[in-house]
Amino acid sequence: MTLTALFAKKEYSVTVKAEDNGKVEPSGKQTVKKGYNLLIKAIPNSCYQFDKWEVSDGLKVKNPSSASTEVENVTKNGTVTATFKKTKYNIKVSISGSGKGSVSPRDGGPYECNKIV
Secondary structure (H helix, E strand, C coil): CCCCCCCCCCCEEEEEEEEECEEEECCCCCCCEECCCCEEEEECCCCCEEEEECCCCCEEEECCCCCCCECCCCCCCCCEEEEECCCCECCCCCCCCCCCCCCCCCCCCEEECCCCC
């Protein structure tokens, strides 16, 4: 009689989600084999920019400040969440030519996207 042992690689669930103002790829619960990496990408909505990845349950993200990165060496279940922040711009205001007039405001910002100044 011959006995053969079959071993299955352990798998874990990594939930990938986004806060408001963006989306992620892939989205939802992903099955990852033990020790493997999971590629993730955050895509901000208009007037927003990617901020960072937040992780739970001891998962590790290769580059938490990059919109496209990897969850590394998965050895447990957990969640990664993409966070976004409002895009802001600095504006340089100046007066040229002769004559009278003024410009307001003159501070240059930062101003949030779509804000009328």
